[in-house]
Amino acid sequence: MFVLTRNKFQKIMIKRGGIVLTQRLARSTVSSYDISEYQYLQVSKVPTLHFQASLPRLPIPKLEDTCKRYLNAQKPLLNEKELQNTSACISKFLANEGQSLQKQLIHINNENSHTSYISEPWFDMYLRDRKPLPINYNPFLVYSPESDPKYDTQLVKATNLVVSSLRFLKSLKNNILEPEVFHMKPEKSDTELFRNVTRLIPPRFSWYGAYLFKAFPLDMSQYKNLFNTTRIPGLEKDVIFHDSSAKHLVVLRRGHFYAFDVLDSNDFIRSPKEIAACLKAILEDDRPPNKHPVGVLTTSERDQWAQARSHLVETGNREILKKIDSAVFAMILDDEVIGTDHNKLLRTYLHADGTNRWFDKSFSLIVSKDGCSGINFEHSWGDGVAVLRYFQDVKADISKNPKFHPNEVNELTQESANIERLQFSIDAESENIINQQKAKYQDWINRLCIDYTIYEEFGKNQCKKLRVSPDAVMQLAFQLALYILENKVVPTYESCSTAAYKHGRTETIRPCTLETKKICIAMTRQQTELSKSDLKNMILDCSKAHNVLTKEAVMGQGFDRHLFVLKKISEKSGSTKPVIFQDPAYDALNHNILSTSTLSSPVVIAGGFGPVVADGYGIGYMIQDERLGTVVTSYEGNRNATKYVQTLEHAFKKIHDVLSK
Known part of the structure; x- marks a missing residue:
């Protein structure tokens, strides 16, 4: 047995694009939350982007x-x-x-x-469209419930979704997330032999090796924009903003914004109890709903939102907006109880009333008061293949390998909840714009x-x-x-x-x-x-x-x-x-x-x-x-x-x- 500091441990984990798995670390010297079993959702033999260089180009039809x-x-x-x-x-x-x-x-x-010949004009098409994002562009997906209802309470579900999402992120960033491959004959290609053979083939030829197994690697260039990404409105054309260095999560509840770090200075995922304590403190914040919910502005026509956002910057909100834009993703904690009301469920995840949303984020995880959960995602940065892969992998992890358990709720301490409340400075002009957009959006969704x-x-x-x-x-x-x-x-x-x-x-x-x-x-x-x-x-x-x-x-x-x-x-x-x-x-x-x-x-x-x-x-x-x-x-x-x-x-x-x- 041997002793490793966090920094040394992290340095030796990366080797030739893969992870050296350390099976037996001294529990007395290394926190169980520092080891790869917790930090990574997957540890693939084949690097995540191994096939990317050799992918065929999109053909131009005759x-x-x-x-x-x-x-x-x-x-x-x-x-x-x-x-x-x-x-x-x-x-x-x-x-x-x-x-x-x-x-x-x-x-x-x-x-x-x-x-590809479609990539730039397709991005341009999305980013130039001036229509509002919700309903017009942002799709939604809702998770099936957990087999044990105790894991569907709001705090437990939200914590596990955050932890598993971060595990997915860490695997992606370290190039050890299993590559996305379409297996024509899974019994022959979704195997250890396939992985052992293809990982040894140089990346520029690796696609051809996969093809011999009747397996087709898929493009993964969109995946990096799953996290730390926001579509920012501009006049005539929006931009996609990405900041991979940010370590914090943004949480919305009752139209208020909160932020806390979910990764530490070494990019280690904080412990489930630390994350749960922060979420619990937010859920227990008894402030009434925000009278000036800035999030509703993301339901606006894009030029109007660009102008309103510029005014927010001018009135001292630049750093708050940057905090939201760079966040790993948005966690939405709703006070709604969905129950068995299917119409409420669909409307909650498609559009809601806009006051507790930020539709510009690459995706938002939404958890209702009774633990119903799902995702609403912005579409310009990527398509359903990337989102569904993330969605399914996280669901498998929270169902089979949850890191936070119902019996741990009572063990949470407020001392470990280090939260920043993001308080917008709202002047009379911004207040008027917010009130007008709330009414306009309500009229819109009433017609849907x-x-x-x-x-x-x-x-x-x-x-x-x-x-x-x-x-x-x-x-x-x-x-x-x-x-x-x-x-x-x-x-x-x-x-x-x-x-x-x-x-x-x-x-x-x-x-x-x-x-x-x-x-x-x-x-x-x-x-x-x-x-x-x-x-x-x-x-x-x-x-x-x-x-x-x-x-x-x-x-x-x-x-x-x-x-x-x-x-x-x-x-x-x-x-x-x-x-x-x-x-x-x-x-x-x-x-x-x-x-x-x-x-x-x-x-x-x-x-x-x-x-x-x-x-x-x-x-x-x-x-x-x-x-x-x-x-x-x-x-x-x-x-x-x-x-x-x-x-x-x-x-x-x-x-x-x-x-x-």
Whole structure:
């Protein structure tokens, strides 16, 4: 046995990008909270970013393929005359401006081999949009409850979420978080052999080694912005701020802000009891709700928030704002009791009343008074793959390996609670802006409809037995429900990750196809000569078409991002807008009435986002082994989420009835 100081211990832990695990440290000389078992969530044999250098680049589709796919997406939506016009516009584009724009894109891509062609314009698109973040952009996810209700009390749950999040952060920063890999055949690649072999391959070739195992490493460039990151409003364009040196957490309760260090001077995670003591002191602070909750300003239109923030800086709040911006993340402690009120749950995590939120943070963990917990995250810095990985890893840790236990609550001492209260200086102008925004936001959320359905009759397992894609079933149900209500199909967006490529973001799947339109018409006829066997074959055809679109999108062969970037290049050149973008059908296709996205996981009980257009539906959905779940949002006076959800239940039953025969 030997003795190590904290500094010496930390120095020897890093060796060739990995951790030297010290199994037997003298408990009398080294705190149990200093050892890697506590400090790290994972200790991967393969360094976190081992595959990053060799990831393939996002391909630029052939212009002819993009135009063909774009036309196919328009076919179910346009009448014959409109389709002829769109087809003519596409032909002109292919013969003229399209070729020049494609050459420019290829040149730009070749000059920036370190990234993808979509990365910069996609960041720019997010950061230039002036719409408020909540509902419009920030999605939410809610955790399933713990098996032991004692671990779902607010203090215990919040403490364990903080500790496990920090363990994830430490593993990420030290390059020992397990790399994100998609395993085609987990039984062959999610193995010790895979890890032992690939870690020995030099990083610039490592992707190819993984490929031999039919495993596909995913881009992890977004992960660093999970922590210590905030989107800061600016006039015309926001910026993403990141400060990896910050060691503190920001906590919001009743509209008040608090901060305390969760990492010590050596970057060691403070003990669970120290963190719990700080959270307990905040929960016991009996101040009434803040009369001037600055957080509500993050619900503003971005230019307005930029101006209000500038005034806050001018009136002596620069350091407080910096403290919030640089915090590891935001912990939200709500006084709300969710109970069994599902509508309250959805609204709490999607938007709340804005007074106890800071929507600009990369993510906020939210814990209600009765221990319900979840996440609301800002979307510009990254996509669902990174967030879901963090979300699932933390859930596994707090469930299987909680570091703070209910019986320790009574052992907490106030002496270890070293908390800083962040007190904004609010003048009459800021007070007026806050009051106006509270009223404006309340009016906005009052117009939002939100509802949900869980279909328990079948899920992923039965879909596979029936040889139909579960995602295709969900997307068909969304189309069928809309068709039943309105007797038409509409532009539809499904998000798909392109994280298999370096700095990939997302691509669009266009699930409204000729096949879905055909089956929707057939299933809504009062009388049909088609048998259930015929209808089933039509659903299978629909599933096959959807699978092709999904495969194309995953492989960077969709058309939406390609056309988006060509349009941006054209706009920068200042030349006449290409005819393909002058066509009303282009804007119509991008006015997505049905905007859909899924982050399916057994640990997620709800998730969603707002409509992306005023007259549309925002549809977050989950596909689990034995059930299908959907959260739908809309705005009053345009479309009705509750009516749509009721019709969606009917659509699920109709599809299930046909498939089961």
